[in-house]
Amino acid sequence: MNLLNVTTSLQTEEQCLDALERRRWPKGIRCPQCGGDKLSRITRTVDLTKTRKEKKQNKRTRLYACLESTCNYRFTPTVGTLFQDSHLPLAKWFAAIALIVDTKKGMSAKQMQRHLGVSYKAAWFMGHRIRKAMAEGAFPKMSGIVEVDETYVGGKQKGKGVYYGKKQKAVVIGLRERGGDVRLVHTRDAKAKSVQDVIASHVGPEVQSVMTDEFPIYPVILRNLGQIEKHQAVEHKRGSYVRGIAHTNSIESAFSLFKRAIVGSFHKVSHKHLHRYLSEFEYRFNGRKEPDLFGQTVARMVGTGNLEYKELIAE
Ligand SMILES: [Zn+2]
Numbered sequence: 320m321n322l323l324n325v326t327t328s329l330q331t332e333e334q335c336l337d338a339l340e341r342r343r344w345p346k347g348i349r350c351p352q353c354g355g356d357k358l359s360r361i362t363r364t365v366d367l368t369k370t371r372k373e374k375k376q377n378k379r380t381r382l383y384a385c386l387e388s389t390c391n392y393r394f395t396p397t398v399g400t401l402f403q404d405s406h407l408p409l410a411k412w413f414a415a416i417a418l419i420v421d422t423k424k425g426m427s428a429k430q431m432q433r434h435l436g437v438s439y440k441a442a443w444f445m446g447h448r449i450r451k452a453m454a455e456g457a458f459p460k461m462s463g464i465v466e467v468d469e470t471y472v473g474g475k476q477k478g479k480g481v482y483y484g485k486k487q488k489a490v491v492i493g494l495r496e497r498g499g500d501v502r503l504v505h506t507r508d509a510k511a512k513s514v515q516d517v518i519a520s521h522v523g524p525e526v527q528s529v530m531t532d533e534f535p536i537y538p539v540i541l542r543n544l545g546q547i548e549k550h551q552a553v554e555h556k557r558g559s560y561v562r563g564i565a566h567t568n569s570i571e572s573a574f575s576l577f578k579r580a581i582v583g584s585f586h587k588v589s590h591k592h593l594h595r596y597l598s599e600f601e602y603r604f605n606g607r608k609e610p611d612l613f614g615q616t617v618a619r620m621v622g623t624g625n626l627e628y629k630e631l632i633a634e
Pocket of ligand 1 (some may be wrong): 350351352353354355385386387390391392
């Protein structure tokens with residue numbers, strides 16, 4: 320589904336709840352407490368004695384009761400999902416997901432606020448909850464030909480180098496499997512220890528080769544990891560950027576796409592939140608061939624208990 324499909328077919332709360340239920344319970348609705356499938360649907364009658372505000376708070380009208388005598392749990396389709404405690408209509412949520420999934424460069428809270436007609440605060444929270452869902456999950460280790468490079472994001476100084484204090488740039492280590500996924504990891508610095516940790520956790524032992532630039536830490540790291548015979552350094556200085564298959568063009572193009580997003584949409588991303596934007600970028604980039612990235616993202620939002628709202632606000 321693309322943005323246009325989402326905004327035309329998911330307009331009412333009923334339509335959105337139907338779509339959410341199909342994603343959450345593809346084999347039919349189950350009680351989240353006991354797993355039972357004997358349920359009754361409760362239709363709330365509108366209490367005319369209530370104030371407008373009370374009615375609004377009570378607008379989640381779809382409610383199920385579990386008929387298992389030992390359970391009797393009552394639940395809404397959004398309970399235990401990332402939508403649970405939100406008072407925003409689901410149509411706004413689905414439009415927000417479609418916006419974030421569809422845009423190449425990413426979407427700032429300010430742009431979401433404008434597109435969706437919600438407050439800045441609501442747009443900001445929606446964005447971060449969606450990014451949180453994108454960041455969850457296990458990532459397989461990379462094999463094949465893997466390019467590794469480092470880059471510097473933000474800060475006021477031009478060029479490379481880490482400057483301390485307010486002007487400090489953030490270090491991002493990028494890995495890309497040729498023809499495959501990208502991983503972007505925000506690290507404290509670009510020292511051997513930090514880079515080695517990133518490579519160790521993302522590159523598998525069966526990797527075919529690791530392409531890097533001539534930065535002298537790489538041979539040290541790959542020797543430490545027992546992969547030195549797979550290392551190929553690109554000789555940037557001699558003006559020969561591409562020597563056979565030894566190049567880091569793929570990761571460099573991912574970096575430049577990410578940097579354009581930072582400049583174009585987010586202007587200034589704080590170090591604290593950078594990892595979320597990196598996750599969002601990775602998710603979209605790695606999902607570029609996924610035919611239904613929107614549906615996949617909704618499925619993550621309604622996923623499991625490890626995406627609880629409490630956990631989000633506690634961060
Ligand atoms: Zn039950």
